[in-house]
Amino acid sequence: MALSKMDNLYRQVILDHSAHPHHHGKLDDSTNEIELKNPTCGDVLQLDVKVDDNKITDIAFSGYGCTISQASASMMTDAVMDKTVDQAEDMVEAFSDMILGEKSNTDILEDSAVLKGVSQFPARIKCATLAWKALHKALNKE
Amino acid sequence: MDNKSNPWRKDFPILDQKVNDEDLVYLDNAATTQKPQAVIDAISDFYSNDNANVHRGVHTLAERSTEEFEAAREKIQKFINAESSEEIIYTKGTTDSLNIVARSYGQSNIEAGDEIVISYLEHHSNLVPWQQLAIQKHATLKYIDLTDDGFVDLKDAKKQITDKTKIVSIAHVSNVMGVENPVKEIAKIAHQHGAIMVVDGAQSVPHMPVDVQDLDCDFLAFSGHKMLGPTGIGVLYGKKDLLNAMPPVDFGGEMINFVHLQDTSWTDLPWKFEAGTPNIAGAIVLGKAIDYLNEIGMDKIQSYESELVDYVLPKILAIPDVTVYGPSDPKKHTSVISFNLNGLHPHDLATGLDMEGVAVRAGHHCAQPLMTYLGLSATARASFYLYNTKEDADKLVDAIIATKEFFKDGTI
Ligand SMILES: Cc1ncc(COP(=O)(O)O)c(C=O)c1O
Numbered sequence: 328m329a330l331s332k333m334d335n336l337y338r339q340v341i342l343d344h345s346a347h348p349h350h351h352g353k354l355d356d357s358t359n360e361i362e363l364k365n366p367t368c369g370d371v372l373q374l375d376v377k378v379d380d381n382k383i384t385d386i387a388f389s390g391y392g393c394t395i396s397q398a399s400a401s402m403m404t405d406a407v408m409d410k411t412v413d414q415a416e417d418m419v420e421a422f423s424d425m426i427l428g429e430k431s432n433t434d435i436l437e438d439s440a441v442l443k444g445v446s447q448f449p450a451r452i453k454c455a456t457l458a459w460k461a462l463h464k465a466l467n468k469e
Numbered sequence: 470m471d472n473k474s475n476p477w478r479k480d481f482p483i484l485d486q487k488v489n490d491e492d493l494v495y496l497d498n499a500a501t502t503q504k505p506q507a508v509i510d511a512i513s514d515f516y517s518n519d520n521a522n523v524h525r526g527v528h529t530l531a532e533r534s535t536e537e538f539e540a541a542r543e544k545i546q547k548f549i550n551a552e553s554s555e556e557i558i559y560t561k562g563t564t565d566s567l568n569i570v571a572r573s574y575g576q577s578n579i580e581a582g583d584e585i586v587i588s589y590l591e592h593h594s595n596l597v598p599w600q601q602l603a604i605q606k607h608a609t610l611k612y613i614d615l616t617d618d619g620f621v622d623l624k625d626a627k628k629q630i631t632d633k634t635k636i637v638s639i640a641h642v643s644n645v646m647g648v649e650n651p652v653k654e655i656a657k658i659a660h661q662h663g664a665i666m667v668v669d670g671a672q673s674v675p676h677m678p679v680d681v682q683d684l685d686c687d688f689l690a691f692s693g694h695k696m697l698g699p700t701g702i703g704v705l706y707g708k709k710d711l712l713n714a715m716p717p718v719d720f721g722g723e724m725i726n727f728v729h730l731q732d733t734s735w736t737d738l739p740w741k742f743e744a745g746t747p748n749i750a751g752a753i754v755l756g757k758a759i760d761y762l763n764e765i766g767m768d769k770i771q772s773y774e775s776e777l778v779d780y781v782l783p784k785i786l787a788i789p790d791v792t793v794y795g796p797s798d799p800k801k802h803t804s805v806i807s808f809n810l811n812g813l814h815p816h817d818l819a820t821g822l823d824m825e826g827v828a829v830r831a832g833h834h835c836a837q838p839l840m841t842y843l844g845l846s847a848t849a850r851a852s853f854y855l856y857n858t859k860e861d862a863d864k865l866v867d868a869i870i871a872t873k874e875f876f877k878d879g880t881i
Contacts, residue, residue, distance in 0.1 A: 368833065
């Protein structure tokens with residue numbers, strides 16, 4: 328059955344994160360916000376980040392998207408919580424390398440490392456990277 | 470009809486392949502169609518035997534390529550029943566054709582306070598050029614409402630089109646809603662108010678007989694690649710009087726009559742709108758695609774597709790948790806079928822179908838205002854053509870059900 332090939336893409340933790348996303352919503356006291364769209368599919372992600380003393384002390388996301396983009400956003404928010412901005416930027420890079428099938432320090436990505444399977448589905452790479460791109464943009468926004 | 474008894478399928482070599490270890494079921498024809506061997510061969514033939522620039526040389530090859538290039542124009546003229554081949558302008562595609570109308574006719578005829586009327590179901594290429602023109606000229610862009618079935622609503626068209634309206638531009642067949650719009654009736658209304666009627670024929674010309682004189686439209690735009698032809702070639706049909714009065718949009722070689730140091734006179738139609746070396750091979754090969762379609766007959770293609778819709782639409786509608794957009798009566802639905810599986814994002818659905826070898830589109834289909842109008846972010850879309858079969862239809866339905874099963878516990 329060809330659908331079993333999707334098992335690698337839709338691992339149970341991914342389905343769980345998508346069905347019950349963590350840090351879903353908005354922050355009242357965010358310091359950095361961004362809205363990012365995936366123009367090819369119309370998906371929208373809003374990301375609110377609170378940075379205190381160079382550290383991510385709170386984060387939340389909202390918007391709409393597919394299983395992969397919602398799960399990726401949920402796992403990203405878990406992973407970067409309480410990290411420094413520099414640590415988070417390292418994770419952005421590690422995630423991007425991993426998804427593109429390049430050598431990557433996946434250890435620092437925590438749960439997000441299960442999205443590695445997306446690299447075998449080129450059409451879905453943008454879904455997985457949307458949240459991390461949003462984080463990078465939010466952190467670099469003045 | 471199974472794959473073997475479809476008389477045309479064997480002409481399309483690309484269809485005979487496995488995707489993800491399954492037989493390919495190509496149902497993304499609204500995006501682009503596959504090409505028959507005759508069309509693929511024609512590209513190689515042209516470059517192997519006849520290639521030369523057109524309208525320039527006196528040598529034999531130049532004559533031969535020019536003759537074929539102009540012969541293809543006449544085929545296109547007959548195909549849409551235009552009065553004259555001067556009314557057929559080669560473009561890059563539908564988008565290019567519509568932009569030419571906006572930049573030439575629009576720039577010279579729209580003034581502050583005028584109205585341009587489109588509908589909520591337009592493709593971005595029949596929306597953004599008008600929107601930008603309206604912004605620039607301080608004109609008003611108005612939208613005709615849709616009926617509950619998803620058709621452009623004639624009643625509302627009568628309200629939206631007024632004496633201030635200068636341009637009405639509507640998709641003949643929607644690339645999302647599976648409807649054929651009453652463009653002939655809308656053209657009448659437009660003309661009663663002194664407006665011109667532009668028809669986006671990207672999804673109609675490939676699938677049904679289209680007669681520009683019967684529709685009485687002023688412009689018709691369509692793309693070669695959606696009708697078995699190559700990418701990068703398309704057509705703008707325009708009524709001769711209008712085209713003659715319009716300024717060219719691109720300047721350079723081919724479109725001039727005489728160039729002086731300080732001014733230039735334009736050459737005749739249709740070349741006035743064809744600056745530079747055109748897509749010669751593309752035009753000639755589009756002619757071959759039209760030969761292929763004519764040999765079958767557009768009536769026959771239309772009735773074959775409606776038979777497929779009769780078969781597949783009720784089956785899709787019968788899958789629990791599936792929503793189909795547009796009419797649920799197969800008699801009213803074209804071969805473009807947009808749908809969603811409740812609770813599952815269309816991207817996830819399309820990945821599931823792809824694993825089963827079934828190629829569909831998922832996304833906003835370049836119609837974001839329509840998605841907003843429908844309260845959606847995206848849909849999946851299966852679109853059929855003459856080489857698709859009931860076997861393809863069954864595989865689509867089975868793949869939707871299998872994907873639904875795969876995701877049954879734990880989705881968005
Ligand atoms: C209704 C409609 N209009 C316009 C277009 C644009 O065609 P093209 O991309 O070939 O210019 C398309 C194709 O995507 C379409 O479906």
